Amino acid sequence: MSKPLGKWQLRALILCAGLLLALGQAPFSFPIGVVVGLPVLGGLLLRTADWRSGFRLGWLAGTAYFAGSMFWIVEPFFVEPEIYGWMAPFALLFLAVGLGLFWGLGFGVAACCSGKARLVALVASLTLAEFLRAHVFTGFPWGLLAYIWSETPVFQLLAYIGPHGLGMVTVAIGVLPLIWSNRWLRGATLLVTLLAAWGIGAVRLPEGPPALRDVTLRLVQPNAEQRLKWHPDHVARFFQRSLSLSAGFDAPVDVVIWPETALPFPYGEHPRGMDMVRAAVPDTQFIGGIQRPNGPELYNTLIHLDRNGDVAATYDKHHLVPFGEYVPLADLAARFGIYGMAAQDGTGFAAGKGPRIIDRPGLPPYLPMICYEAIFPGYAQVQGQRPEWLLHITNDAWFGSFSGPYQHLVQSRARAVEQGLPLARAANTGVSAMISPYGQVLQALALNTDGFVDVRLPEPLAPTPYSRFGERIWLALALLLLAGAALSRPRPQARPHAATRVRAQGREASNRH
Template sequence: MRGITQFSGWIILLSGWRRALMAFLAGALATLALPPYDFFAVCLIAFPVLVWLIDGAVDTANGGFMRRVLPSAVVGWWFGFGYFLAGLWWIGAALLVDAQNFAWALPLAVVGLPAFLALFYALAVLIARCLWSDGLGRIFALAFGFGVAEWLRSFVLTGFPWNAIGYAAMPTPMLMQSDGVVGLFAMNALAVLVFAMPGLLADRRHRRAGLVLALVLVAAHVGFGFYRLHDAPTVAEESTGVRLRIVQPSIAQDMKWDDGARRAIFDKLIALTGTSPAPGQSKPAVIVWPETAIPYILTRTPEALVRIGEALSDGQVLLAGAVREEEGVPSPLYYNSIYAISDRGEIIGAADKEHLVPFGEYLPLEKWLRALGLQEVVEMPGGFSAAMSRHSLKVNDHLAFLPLICYEAIFPAGLGYSGPRATAILNVTNDAWYGDTPGPYQHFRQAQLRAVEQGLPLIRAANNGLSAVVDPYGRITDGLALDAVGIIDASLPSPIDPFWGKPPGSVETWTVLMVLLAISCGYAVLSRRRFD
């Protein structure tokens, strides 16, 4: 342990740009715990380094409260900046699809967004510093701070909880089961609690208690996952008997809205839809196309509906991503939608996207920003309009889906809906914007966890991947690789009851956070009494 003690001492004594650089590198290192790398052990290095940096971030001047805590908040910001810059750099790829119009915004997306998101981690460390004490108490304080910050990140300014820390602790289905008990926001805090515990290796007095607690939490996490999956039905046993087909066409993003390519895109989708099933397999009852797959406004192009009806066999239903147009004043409204289309070429249902992407699908402060010449990335007059509420998409009397379009699947909260009870989650998306980068893998992992939380299988159709069928335990039953062209023919897994009878929510989140807060406060009080 002497080497760790020396190393921690060196970290604590860093100052100025060296301390900022170390925090930045620790945050960047932590992103290796995220998909597609899933090397979660790096967090057992990154977070102890953060603990030691906070230990050393003390203003020696006899100033006020902010003078005492501000150096720690700066450390938190640099840690967050490294984490979000290394984890979200691929967002810039979307702006290069139409580089002529949007390349100028690359610094804002690649550097500006991480710089903004880093403010949440600065807040996390600021909260922790207010409760800081020696030994084990400061680890609980850091976990509480990150738990609150990640919760805020899920809804402030419409929210962007992408790459929440908790995902680093859930790289496999066995390690995902705890999420169905306490939910992502509590998992964020508990993950930091465990990841930061090796910071006590340099503390002889609290080392043993901290490591024992970490081992107990890890054993509970792994043990519950093993028990849950051991008791779960096999993939063959859990089938509803409903056959479905997912179509992954892998259309290049720069072709999707090309007028000259529309017919070829539509022909490709129709051809994949009509592919004969493997010998011995029945025809699928439900066929799923990705987000905005239909290259036409269907209300203006009835011949497209006719072709869809001709391509479907008797009783088949197509669930297809499309742009839906609605009469509006003074101009039409456009929605990012999923249509349900019958074998007669009739639209029998539709679900619109409720949670739109700022600057991607709509322009915040539209009046002022349009006056400056800005526009949203998606090529749609006036951008998309948001649905007023979410409702299930009914296919028949026995089958309904919870529709999540694109990045709606990254939000663990606010997934309530009206209408018939959902049999599965339907996530349609188009990640071709981001090419072969970590983005599509990160997006898929987050959708995968929604299945575990909701107790519903996930049917995911992505334009260029990753398309998959995932059971309610988070196990992938079938899938297609990134940029593959093809179909998935699979049986729809059966839903299960969530652990508490409903998905984990605020009760589970705040129970965990309040326990962490109480322990942090207790240690802080004891620590101050000891030095009084």
């Protein structure tokens, strides 16, 4: 019989399991945590005494997972380190510990069940906890377990059950084999479930390249370093770079696309700047990001110019980044010198009205998303309408150069798979890319390089099950699993009546004599 682990050994084991799961997120994209980390956590869950110890297990594992996968969160604070640098370690600590609470909730609920039913409950409760994380307090669905599969065919299951459904499948693959006592049965179950998920995804993937439309987009990547992007000595240089990358076509281009806030002047306040854009892209449509003042409010906006250079449409970002584009309790925070980092006037942005499809002559109708909005699956569609492609403009220079931009790219790819729609992505420092409806990167510009790429727009696929049913499929299954696990909990035995106890004690006394 193996010696029980000491308290610190146990904690180290939990932390290692969480960090192994974190290796599944980009740029590593190594899903070893599913077959090693999750089984370890599932086995420890079976040994927990009560919901409190289950909560501590999940909280510690979640804290390690989020610290290991979200360490890029410190990067925005070092864009202006003299102002925000002191916040960086607190941001990572509070983020990891705070997000870990959701995992604690999932494991704590599962620990309320008995025996092997805890494993079934964990499949549902951890998925529901992750769903809550994606929605409460404005939501923060970075690092979902589904994204662990981004470099495998399993990623295609997003088209059927979405990111939370795939997250539930991920937990099931890792912990349900522990239901068997025999280690060979455990290994066989793990292998069969993993191969089944892999096979279903592989069947969906096409044998050849996707069909392309006769529509060409130019994605421009100016590579404006964030700490210099708004510096008076560099603004004109970056603007001129974007203009140069946009001008001149070897073949017809239908639209030129610039990233988020790539136009360095407020909308309506620099006619000469807009004339320079029109001159660079004559007889071609133009889409780009700009800051748009409207009275006392400021919006993070996408502007669409038609072939004549007239404003054909605008779209205002509606889901803002907390502490980046606005500050909760802004008046109180301002007393301590805390302002939204992305707004140049220090007042923060106002929120737009919500997702909308832009349909203009000469281009298939598209649904725009600005930066942070691409991490939310629900924003990639409009109820009752379907675009023919998705457009994501972003400024990932805030996220550094190691993991943040690549994780954001994975999330853009996920939106394409979920909806069965191609997605064009223009990012300030990268990665700018054309993404197929299967989430494949067809053409791209490398991170931290300036340039452009002319790409043809792929054809959309038929609506996916996820685009039709949303979260209902996995949610119904999760609730059924949780209810089944709860019902399996043994009922406490009622204490015998006092008279019965007296008679039993009398019989025991007689037997002794």
